[in-house]
Every structure is written in C-alpha cells, then in structure tokens.
Amino acid sequence: MLPIRTSWTMMSLIVVTLLSAQGISCTQTGPGTEALQAQVQRLQQRLDSAYTPGLGEFMSGIQVHHEKLWFAGKAANWELAGFELGEIKESLDDIRHYCTDRPEVASLPMILPPLDSLAAAVKKQDPAAFNSGFTLLTTTCNNCHQATKHGYNVIQVPTTPPFSNQVFSTK
Ligand code: HEC
Incomplete structure (x- = not known):
C-alpha cells in the first residue's frame, strides 16, 4: 500500500492526464467551431418557438380544479379535495416558472394563505371550516383579478358539478 499522501498525488496526476487527453481529442476529432455555432443557433431557434402555456391557460386549469375542489369537499371526499388543492398549487408553481413576463404574477402570493387554511380544513x-375556507379562497381569486385589472373575470362558489363523467362522492 502506498502512503495516503502519495496515492492522492498519483490520483490527481491521473485525473489531470485524462482531462488533458480528452481536451486534445476534442479539438482534434470533435465538430468545428462553426458547426457548433450553427447547432447552438438551431437549438436557440427551437427554444424560441417552443410552446409554453400562457397565464390564461393556467387560470382555466385552476378554474377546473377550484370547481372540483368544491364538489369533492361537499361530498366529504377529502382525499380528492387534497388532490385538487395540490393541483392548484402546482399550477401556481407553473405560473411562477413560465409567466415571468407577466407583471400580474407579483400579486399571486395573496392566494397562498387562503389555500393554506383550506388545506388545514x-x-x-x-x-x-371547508365552507368558510372555500369562500375566502374564491374571494381572493376575485381580489387578485381586481388588483390586476381583470375584475370582469368573476369567480363564484360553483352551483353544479362540472363534469358528468366524474364521481365526487366515495359512497
Ligand atoms: C395573480 C393574481 C391572480 C390570482 C390569485 C388568481 N387569478 Fe385568475 N386571472 C388572473 C389574471 C391576470 C388573469 C387574466 C389572464 C390572461 O390575461 O389571459 C386571470 C384569468 C382567470 C380566468 C379566465 C381564464 C380564461 O382565459 O378564460 C379564470 C377562469 C380565472 N382567472 C380563475 C381563477 C381562480 C378560480 C382563481 C382562484 C383559485 C384565480 N383565478 C386566482 C390573475 C389571478
């Protein structure tokens, strides 16, 4: 066995040799700078034209989850209610990730406390607690719409189930 210090020195020597050998082989056999630049440009073009959903699309998704959440809670299907709450939170994360060009996103955090109290219920x-929490959540949806000059998008507590092909009650 070599002393630890010597084996470390040898290890670093091997690593340095491997790295520089790879460096040499890259410059010798890899694609040329021009080809690489063209490839980067093609990838950039693809990125620029890639589809990303807009704020309105995320909101339409949230609208469905808000509605299902209500009927899940009314049917005491707490597992489904928790799931729908999670879906709303995921959509909010997506908005923060994808809608950085929308100044309205700065108002988004107002929805977090109502979501938290509903999650507790x-x-x-x-x-x-679910009833009052849901009312508070819905009021906050509208508060944000008003704060962001979209007050004409009025949300209310739903009156009829959104889909006939989904069962909300577990009984
Ligand atoms: C940032 C604050 C904010 C919060 C919080 C918010 N919204 Fe919105 N909402 C907006 C904005 C801004 C728009 C307009 C989006 C656009 O320009 O397409 C919108 C649009 C909508 C639309 C119309 C979508 C369409 O294209 O028809 C619905 C429905 C909607 N929101 C539902 C909700 C619900 C339900 C909640 C609460 C659970 C909620 N929103 C919470 C800001 C918010």
Missing part, C-alpha cells in the same frame, strides 16, 4: 375533515 381538508386535513381536519372539517365541513364548516
């Missing part, structure tokens, strides 16, 4: 399986 769902966890406790508490129908009264």
Whole structure:
C-alpha cells in the first residue's frame, strides 16, 4: 500500500492526464467551431418557438380544479379535495416558472394563505371550516383579478358539478 499522501498525488496526476487527453481529442476529432455555432443557433431557434402555456391557460386549469375542489369537499371526499388543492398549487408553481413576463404574477402570493387554511380544513375533515375556507379562497381569486385589472373575470362558489363523467362522492 502506498502512503495516503502519495496515492492522492498519483490520483490527481491521473485525473489531470485524462482531462488533458480528452481536451486534445476534442479539438482534434470533435465538430468545428462553426458547426457548433450553427447547432447552438438551431437549438436557440427551437427554444424560441417552443410552446409554453400562457397565464390564461393556467387560470382555466385552476378554474377546473377550484370547481372540483368544491364538489369533492361537499361530498366529504377529502382525499380528492387534497388532490385538487395540490393541483392548484402546482399550477401556481407553473405560473411562477413560465409567466415571468407577466407583471400580474407579483400579486399571486395573496392566494397562498387562503389555500393554506383550506388545506388545514381538508386535513381536519372539517365541513364548516371547508365552507368558510372555500369562500375566502374564491374571494381572493376575485381580489387578485381586481388588483390586476381583470375584475370582469368573476369567480363564484360553483352551483353544479362540472363534469358528468366524474364521481365526487366515495359512497
Ligand atoms: C395573480 C393574481 C391572480 C390570482 C390569485 C388568481 N387569478 Fe385568475 N386571472 C388572473 C389574471 C391576470 C388573469 C387574466 C389572464 C390572461 O390575461 O389571459 C386571470 C384569468 C382567470 C380566468 C379566465 C381564464 C380564461 O382565459 O378564460 C379564470 C377562469 C380565472 N382567472 C380563475 C381563477 C381562480 C378560480 C382563481 C382562484 C383559485 C384565480 N383565478 C386566482 C390573475 C389571478
């Protein structure tokens, strides 16, 4: 066995040799600078034209989850209610990620406290807390629409289930 210090020195020597050998082989056999630049340009063009959903599309998704959340809670299907809450939170994360060009996103955090209290109600399986939490959530949707000059998009507590092909009650 070599002393530890010597084996470390040898290891670094091997690593340096391998790295420089790779460097040499890259410059000798890899694609030329021009070809690489053209490839980068093609990739940039593809990135620029890649489809990313807009804020309105995320909101339409949130609208569906908001509605399903209500009927899940009304049916005491707490597992589904928790799932729908998670979907709303995921959409909010996506908005923060994809809609950086929209100044309205700065108002988004106002929805977090109502979502948290609704999540607590769902966890406790508490129908009264769910009702009041859902009303607060819906009011906050509208508060943000007003704050961002989209006050004509009015959200209310749903009156009829959105889809006939999904069962909300577990009984
Ligand atoms: C940032 C604050 C903000 C919050 C919080 C918010 N919205 Fe919105 N919402 C917007 C903005 C801005 C638009 C307009 C998007 C656009 O320009 O397409 C919008 C649009 C909408 C639309 C119309 C979508 C369409 O294209 O028809 C619906 C429906 C909607 N929101 C539902 C909700 C619901 C439900 C909630 C609450 C769970 C909510 N929103 C919370 C800002 C918000």
